[in-house]
Amino acid sequence: MAKIKKNSHKILYRKYSSNFKYVMMVVCVLVITLYLPKQPRFRYEFEKGKTWLNKDLVSPFSFAILKTPQQIAADKKLVIDNILPIYQYNEDVFKDQSEAYLSEFDVKWKSNTLNDAEKEANRQRSLDILKIVYSKGIIDVNPKHQKKERYYDFSLLKNNVSTKVNSQDVFTVQSALTFLKENFKSDNEGIKKTVFDLAESHIKPNIKFDEALTATVQTNALKSISTTKGMVQKGELIVANETVIDEEVYQKLVSFRETYDAQTKTVGDDKLVFFGQVLLVGFIVTLLMVFLFLFRKDIYADNRQLSLLILVITSMLLVLTWAIKFNLSNLYLIPFCIVPIIIRILFDTRLALNLHLLVILIAGFFVPNSFEFVFYQTTAGMVAIYSIKNLVKREQLLISAAFILSAYFISFLGITLLREGSLTDIEWINFLPFVFSVLLSLLAYPLIYAFERVFGITSDVALIELTNTNNKLLRELAFKAPGTFQHSLQVANLAEAAIFKIGGNALLVRAGALYHDIGKMENPQYFIENQTGVSPHDKMPYEQSAQVIIRHVHKGIEITRKNKLPESVIDFIRTHHGNTRVDYFYQSFLKNSPEKFIDENIFRYPGPIPFSKETGVLMLADSVEAASRSLKNPDAQSINDLVERIIDYKLEQNQLDNCDLTLKDLETIKLIFKTMLMSIYHVRIDYPKTV
Numbered sequence: 273m274a275k276i277k278k279n280s281h282k283i284l285y286r287k288y289s290s291n292f293k294y295v296m297m298v299v300c301v302l303v304i305t306l307y308l309p310k311q312p313r314f315r316y317e318f319e320k321g322k323t324w325l326n327k328d329l330v331s332p333f334s335f336a337i338l339k340t341p342q343q344i345a346a347d348k349k350l351v352i353d354n355i356l357p358i359y360q361y362n363e364d365v366f367k368d369q370s371e372a373y374l375s376e377f378d379v380k381w382k383s384n385t386l387n388d389a390e391k392e393a394n395r396q397r398s399l400d401i402l403k404i405v406y407s408k409g410i411i412d413v414n415p416k417h418q419k420k421e422r423y424y425d426f427s428l429l430k431n432n433v434s435t436k437v438n439s440q441d442v443f444t445v446q447s448a449l450t451f452l453k454e455n456f457k458s459d460n461e462g463i464k465k466t467v468f469d470l471a472e473s474h475i476k477p478n479i480k481f482d483e484a485l486t487a488t489v490q491t492n493a494l495k496s497i498s499t500t501k502g503m504v505q506k507g508e509l510i511v512a513n514e515t516v517i518d519e520e521v522y523q524k525l526v527s528f529r530e531t532y533d534a535q536t537k538t539v540g541d542d543k544l545v546f547f548g549q550v551l552l553v554g555f556i557v558t559l560l561m562v563f564l565f566l567f568r569k570d571i572y573a574d575n576r577q578l579s580l581l582i583l584v585i586t587s588m589l590l591v592l593t594w595a596i597k598f599n600l601s602n603l604y605l606i607p608f609c610i611v612p613i614i615i616r617i618l619f620d621t622r623l624a625l626n627l628h629l630l631v632i633l634i635a636g637f638f639v640p641n642s643f644e645f646v647f648y649q650t651t652a653g654m655v656a657i658y659s660i661k662n663l664v665k666r667e668q669l670l671i672s673a674a675f676i677l678s679a680y681f682i683s684f685l686g687i688t689l690l691r692e693g694s695l696t697d698i699e700w701i702n703f704l705p706f707v708f709s710v711l712l713s714l715l716a717y718p719l720i721y722a723f724e725r726v727f728g729i730t731s732d733v734a735l736i737e738l739t740n741t742n743n744k745l746l747r748e749l750a751f752k753a754p755g756t757f758q759h760s761l762q763v764a765n766l767a768e769a770a771i772f773k774i775g776g777n778a779l780l781v782r783a784g785a786l787y788h789d790i791g792k793m794e795n796p797q798y799f800i801e802n803q804t805g806v807s808p809h810d811k812m813p814y815e816q817s818a819q820v821i822i823r824h825v826h827k828g829i830e831i832t833r834k835n836k837l838p839e840s841v842i843d844f845i846r847t848h849h850g851n852t853r854v855d856y857f858y859q860s861f862l863k864n865s866p867e868k869f870i871d872e873n874i875f876r877y878p879g880p881i882p883f884s885k886e887t888g889v890l891m892l893a894d895s896v897e898a899a900s901r902s903l904k905n906p907d908a909q910s911i912n913d914l915v916e917r918i919i920d921y922k923l924e925q926n927q928l929d930n931c932d933l934t935l936k937d938l939e940t941i942k943l944i945f946k947t948m949l950m951s952i953y954h955v956r957i958d959y960p961k962t963v
Contacts, residue, residue, distance in 0.1 A: 300582045305549040307593045320522045329510045335531040336500035358486045361430035365478035366406035373474040409442040412477035580727045602705040607712035612653040628653040655679040680706040730838035735779040755801030756792045767893035774937045776885045784844025791828025814861040818854040818875045847887045850927040851879035888931035906953040
């Protein structure tokens with residue numbers, strides 16, 4: 273039985289990697305379409321006050337005309353206003369208070385040393401008056417029911433019978449006490465005071481507001497409110513072509529759309545709907561692949577970066593599907609702007625805008641008011657892209673969030689004014705989902721870090737961290753090989769200035785320049801910039817010396833990979849010498865051993881040659897800076913000749929064949945190198961004398 277080779281999956285991947293992207297495309301389309309809502313979508317878009325540009329719309333079925341939210345709110349207010357507050361009549365209050373009154377009457381009478389012969393008659397007379405008061409009722413007045421008037425109507429529930437009563441028709445505690453004082457007659461002031469004091473303590477409200485019962489009645493009444501007003505019969509004209517959509521027609525169209533969406537949840541062929549979704553989503557994903565093939569071949573060829581783009585598309589649309597499935601209160605809560613932010617920072621502006629538009633176009637098929645949705649998200653996404661040119665400072669995300677929120681606000685205000693034509697009718701609470709969405713877009717920052725680590729992409733933030741000279745690896749280089757460190761700093765300055773002028777990623781060049789000679793840390797004494805005395809090469813064969821020098825490239829790759837530096841930075845280590853020869857030792861070998869056979873590859877760097885503007889500029893900067901140190905008396909002419917000679921030599925050696933550097937770029941690079949080297953070596957420029 274044949275054994276499966278170790279790492280066979282890697283071999284298969286390399287063999288079929290060019291086809292893997294198509295597998296990812298198919299998986300992306302299937303995952304998105306499997307989870308998207310399957311009901312057919314309402315085909316018409318309309319706005320109040322606009323002209324109906326479609327053909328005459330005739331109703332294919334009968335449906336009820338829905339009331340507007342304003343009409344329903346008015347009906348609710350009317351119902352609430354017409355429901356009287358419910359007060360309960362409690363007979364037990366008189367029973368409890370009368371018993372307490374009688375028990376305290378004897379004690380009070382005796383303590384005031386009143387005549388016992390008059391006690392029974394006065395007790396009965398006062399009790400009869402209290403009975404009249406409690407029988408009529410003593411209300412516990414609720415200030416919120418008084419509104420602007422002192423008296424108000426309420427429903428009095430007595431023995432399960434409801435009666436409409438006005439608060440003026442019953443007693444309050446104060447008016448009950450006044451009634452008692454007016455109707456209880458006695459010539460003895462002591463008796464009157466005793467009765468009044470006792471009554472004041474035992475006149476309590478027996479008509480109290482029943483908040484729970486009132487709320488229940490109001491809730492039941494609100495539930496019974498009709499949400500419709502009239503019907504549109506099957507075959508009836510809803511709106512004619514070129515008719516202005518007024519309030520009445522607009523409400524008919526809204527009602528038709530709602531009924532249509534409700535019916536199509538159970539009607540229609542799911543297989544055909546699924547096929548339609550596959551066509552649309554597949555077409556959108558294909559457009560993305562065509563864009564990458566035409567304009568970003570580097571991403572198209574890199575399955576890791578391509579998988580990141582597909583992951584972002586799929587995740588965003590799955591979030592939308594989840595929101596629709598669980599009836600999220602507002603789809604504008606979803607932070608769609610997080611897509612252009614992430615793609616802009618990790619890649620570029622064109623790709624960010626392209627990908628954002630594709631996501632929004634797909635989402636537009638499954639959201640209400642799709643034109644508004646597309647307008648909101650497209651404009652906000654464009655602002656997000658424009659506001660983040662390079663993420664080099666943390667506050668840039670906050671500034672971008674403020675710009676995105678401003679874009680949403682302008683769109684919200686404009687669309688609302690266009691629809692309502694009034695500032696007073698704007699419901700500002702509807703803007704809150706946009707605020708929440710913008711806050712969620714700040715999650716882009718940790719996501720960018722995660723994507724960098726998982727997919728091996730280097731952002732400007734990562735490059736800034738790498739170019740910090742307090743970085744552990746650069747500190748080690750400065751300690752072990754100070755000459756190399758200073759050389760790297762000078763190369764970084766030269767290369768960064770050149771690439772900034774001709775166009776390119778200046779941060780990437782600077783990072784590459786700082787680490788391009790990191791391999792010299794292994795044997796720093798073998799490199800001239802770190803030597804302070806006798807060179808160890810003096811006692812070594814030329815072939816061995818060449819190999820020691822060449823080894824710093826391999827060692828640099830090994831060190832940087834061990835420290836998990838991005839491959840985009842490691843590329844500068846691999847290419848900064850291209851496949852040139854170590855000419856000093858090669859020429860020395862030819863001069864001193866002409867009779868020996870020489871294998872030129874022993875003296876040649878492994879390559880590859882530079883393959884981008886950035887790596888090409890670094891090669892030139894490295895060679896020019898190193899050669900400039902050999903100038904004994906640097907002046908304008910010697911520096912000029914040096915730069916010209918070095919760059920011409922690289923061209924002759926075909927080291928720049930794979931770079932997209934133009935002749936104009938090379939002339940610009942030469943000028944910058946000459947100017948900066950003259951500044952470094954303090955060369956005085958001779959100006960023509962004035963007459």
